[in-house]
Amino acid sequence: xxxxxxxxxxxxxxxxxxxxxxxxxxxxxxxxxxxxxxxxxxxxxxxxxxxxxxxxxxxxxxxxxxxxxxxxxxxxxxxxxxxxxxxxxxxxxxxxxxxxxxxxxxxxxxxxxxxxxxxxxxxxxxxxxxxxxxxxxxxxxxxxxxxxxxxxxx
Numbered sequence: 125x126x127x128x129x130x131x132x133x134x135x136x137x138x139x140x141x142x143x144x145x146x147x148x149x150x151x152x153x154x155x156x157x158x159x160x161x162x163x164x165x166x167x168x169x170x171x172x173x174x175x176x177x178x179x180x181x182x183x184x185x186x187x188x189x190x191x192x193x194x195x196x197x198x199x200x201x202x203x204x205x206x207x208x209x210x211x212x213x214x215x216x217x218x219x220x221x222x223x224x225x226x227x228x229x230x231x232x233x234x235x236x237x238x239x240x241x242x243x244x245x246x247x248x249x250x251x252x253x254x255x256x257x258x259x260x261x262x263x264x265x266x267x268x269x270x271x272x273x274x275x276x277x278x
Contacts, residue, residue, distance in 0.1 A: 152177035154207045155187040161202040166216060169194050185209055217245040219252065219267050227254060227265065229275040240273060251276075 159171050169190060186207035187193045196213040219225060219242045227240040240254040246267045254273050255262050265273035 152182075153188055154182075155190060155193050156207060157202045157204050159204055161198050163198055163200055165198055167193050167196050167198060167202075167213075182207070185211065187213070215247060218248045218269070218271060219246045219273070221245050224257070225254070226272045227256060227263065227275050228268075228272050229277075231277065242273070 153174050154177050155172050156175055157167075157171055158173050161167055161171060172190060172193060174190065186209055192210065193208060193213065195216065197216050198212060199214055200212045202208055202212065221242055221244050223242065225240055225242060227238045229236045238259075239257040240263075241257055243253040243255060243262070246252040248267050248269050250267050251264055252267060252273065253262050253264055254275075263275050265275040268274055
């Protein structure tokens with residue numbers, strides 16, 4: 125008799141666990157593209173949709189909030205209706221190769237500024253090479269938050 129109660133208790137616990145699993149899956153959402161998004165393309169909200177996750181076995185690591193995706197760049201082709209892996213997203217560059225920017229060199233109270241053109245794309249805090257447009261010299265510097273490059277002393 126005790127064995128039967130124990131077995132019934134185990135069966136009830138298993139049924140409760142299975143009943144709870146779909147409700148957890150019902151509360152999960154994913155962000156999916158509505159159009160194909162190509163590598164290097166900036167992601168805008170008009171190309172995204174929020175859908176309910178119906179597959180309880182879907183692995184994590186996908187975007188579940190629009191704020192995680194909008195404004196980011198894709199590193200891989202994202203297909204319509206498929207989840208967006210967070211690992212395939214990166215921040216847009218603060219400095220674009222070939223654009224024009226301001227070089228700033230500080231030493232003591234002296235500040236020298238000049239126009240420059242970055243040799244590579246870069247994010248804030250990256251050290252990049254920049255061609256001084258006035259002299260043609262290539263200098264290295266750190267990308268600042270305002271889009272300027274702080275030149276390093278040799």
